[in-house]
Amino acid sequence: MNVLIVEDEKSLASEIAAFLEKEHYLVEMAHTGMEASEKIAVNLYDFILLDLGLPDYDGLDLLREAREINHEAAFIIITARGEVSEKVKGLDLGADDYIAKPFSLLELNSRMAAIARRKFGQRTSHINFGQFSLDPLSRKVMCHEREVDLTKKQFDLLHYLLLNKNRALTRMQLYEHIWGNMLGDEYDSNFIDVHIKNLRKKLAEYAPVEWLETVRGVGYRANID
Amino acid sequence: MKLRYKLALYNLLTKLLFVAVFLLLMPYFLERINTIQTDNELINKREQVMDIIAEYGVEGLIADSANNAFGSYNILKQEYISLEKAETDSLWNFIEIAQRMVDEEVINYRVLNYSFMVDGETYLLEIGTSLDNIYKTERNIRTITLILLGLFVIISFIADTTLSRVLTQPLEFITRKLKETKSPSLYNRQPVKTSTTDFAYLDQTLLELMQKIDELFTKEKEITANISHELLTPVSVVQSRLENLINDGGLSEPHAEKVSESLRTLHRLKGIINSLLLIARVENRQFIKNEQFSLEELLREVIEEIEPIASDKGLQIQALFECDHNMTRANRSLLFTLFFNIINNAVKFSGTEAKGSVEVHCFSENDQFKIRISDQGPGMTEEQVAEVFQRFKKRKSPDGHGLGLAIVKSIADFHEISIQLSSKLGFGTTFLLSFPKEM
Known part of the structure; x- marks a missing residue:
């Protein structure tokens, strides 16, 4: 899928680009509003990541313009955190999601995956792991026809680990995904450990969970073939 | 005490003091004035009598009488004049108070005694005025003065209080403005109307x-x-x-x-x-307060969120909802953060050795909805309590950055919720949140 990153901070744009390329996206970058406007006029994109704080262009104008030409694209607004009114306006103008700086690339990845599933009808069928399978739409985890009863937090945690399978996720990345930025960032590493512990306990009642690995000094990883 | 009342009280006291001094001194002055005036009148009368004697001779006045004396009382015995021969050589000229018996009635008189010589004979002239008369005048004057003084005190008191009220009205307005001001940005900018x-x-x-x-x-x-x-x-x-x-x-x-x-x-x-x-x-009030929700529901959500951590530590969160409170103009996610931070703090500081429980108690007191959140953790010293809501003043904890309670304070202020914090070293910490009535 084609992605356009509109971000005036070049180093941030290139980090995002490097990450998305690894995720098999085709990535282009624009560092000014003008550049972005030109690119949008010529090419068709599936995703446009748009930083609202551009030096030469009102981000919301660019969004309006881009949606007219390229109304198939999914728009994710990137902005400095918490500019509530801008967020609301952006979503009103048809942006699909909103992500606040500083964000985790993995979070961006999972948001894009969610949009792809929703918008482009990409059938991410059940994710199979160990002897389990997870259905993202019905939000159910099954083990040999038996449903595993998970809390909302446990499900989200598991889903996020599976989306980023075979990749070590730090506790902060998990924490941010589950709780967002709402709690005033009174980050407590305990939270994730406790939830993982409970998740393991619950899953272990049905089948072995050795695929859910604790990565020393980093966090957790779901090892799945 | 308000300035206005102080002024009124001061005015009243000085007036009463003045009246008291006046009342104390008045009898003395009245008597003095009366005596002098009476004496002057007596002297006047003596001059008139002496004029008559000079014109008609003393003999003519006392000739008819048997004992060589002349006496005249007016009908009501208020005054009398007497003239008689005296067997004395000394000359009298003085005024005194003396008693006279008239028709078997003792009456006090102010009496002028005056002796004079006519043809080698000494005569004594007495002119008297009844003191009763004098006292009556005195009493009348005193009554009138008292009434006037009373009126003066009352009227001037009313006038003074009215004046001081009018005068201090701008000051009261300013005081009211200050009292109503919760933060400098909310200060009432309407200027005070005054010529002072x-x-x-x-x-x-x-x-x-x-x-x-x-x-x-x-x-x-x-x-x-x-x-x-x-x-x-x-x-x-x-x-x-x-x-x-x-x-x-x-x-x-x-x-x-x-x-x-x-x-x-x-x-x-x-x-x-x-x-x-x-x-x-x-x-900066960049959040919108326009949500309606039940506090009990919100608290249950927060508790559900923290419960796993607490039970992992062997702690219990005990919730007691005596009553619920519906927020009408509030920001739900901000209040979520507020409760989350307080309860999470309580759990965090409760120690790992499963010490007691964290209690969340909702109740109503004096028509005001309150929430008490208490832990049985290590507690804090008074100095710690005093600065706990300040930024970067954190209690010893591995995580966190000392801003959690500063956030709590700003959200509480934003919603006009007052927070009282009490803590005792070794016994735990209690947060008491009081919600404004009108919300």
Whole structure:
């Protein structure tokens, strides 16, 4: 899928680009509003990541313009955190999601995956792991026809680990995904450990969970073939 | 005591003192005045009598009488004149108070005694005025004076209080404005209507001060917000770079750990920036308070969120909802953060050795909805309690950055919720939240 990153901070744009390329996206970058406007006029994109704080262009104008030409694209607004009114306006103008700086690339990845599933009808069928399978739409985890009863937090945690399978996720990345930025960032590493512990306990009642690995000094990883 | 009442009281007291002194001295002066006047009258009468004697001779006056004396009383015995021969050589000329028997009635008289010589004979003239008469006059004067004084006190008191009320009205207005002001930005800018320059000056100066303070506050908040805001992008760059480093998978385990540690540090930095931004936004009232929800529901959600952590520590969160309270103009996610931070703190500081429980108690007191959140943790010293809501004054804890309770305070202020904090070393800490009645 084609992605356009509109971000005036070049180093941030290139980090995002490097990450998305690894995720098999085709990535282009624009560092000014003008550049972005030109690119949008010529090419068709599936995703446009748009930083609202551009030096030469009102981000919301660019969004309006881009949606007219390229109304198939999914728009994710990137902005400095918490500019509530801008967020609301952006979503009103048809942006699909909103992500606040500083964000985790993995979070961006999972948001894009969610949009792809929703918008482009990409059938991410059940994710199979160990002897389990997870259905993202019905939000159910099954083990040999038996449903595993998970809390909302446990499900989200598991889903996020599976989306980023075979990749070590730090506790902060998990924490941010589950709780967002709402709690005033009174980050407590305990939270994730406790939830993982409970998740393991619950899953272990049905089948072995050795695929859910604790990565020393980093966090957790779901090892799945 | 209000200035107005002080002025009125002072006025009343000085007047009463004046009246008292006057009442004390009045009898003496009245008597003096009366005596002098009576004496003058007596002397006048003596002159008249002497004129008559000079014209008609003394013989003519006393000739007819048997005992060589003349006496005349008026009918009501208020006055008398007597003239008789005296067997004395000394000359009398004095005024005294003396008793006279008239028709078997003893009457006090002011009596003028005067002796004079006519043809080698000494005569004694007595002219008297009844003292009763004098006292009566005196009493009348005193009554009238008393009534006048009473009227004077009452009227002047009313006039004074009215005047001082009118005069101090601008001051009361200024005081009211100050009392109503919860923060400098909310100071009532309506100028006071007064012709008293002192008050106008006071009002103007206060207004300028408030504006100055407000300006400084705003500037400080803006600076915090701007710095925090400007830090977001660079932090984002570093975070992305470090995440890419880990994701590339080419790192040895120790290097991956180092990068992960850096990410953790970065996360702390993010936490500080975001918390400062949150506080600045709340203080600048950039959040909308337009949601309606039940506090009980919200609290249950928060407790559900923290429950796993608590039970992992062997702690219990006991919730007791005596009554519920519906918020009508509030921001739900901000209040979620507020309760989350308080209850999470309580759990965090309750220690790992399963010490007691955390209690959340909702109740109503004096028509006011209150929530008490208490733990049985190590508690705090008085100095710690005093600065616990200040930024970066954190209690010993491995995580966190000392902004959690500063956030709590700003959200509480934003919703006009008052927080009382009490703590005893070794016995735990209690937060008492009182909600405004009208919400």
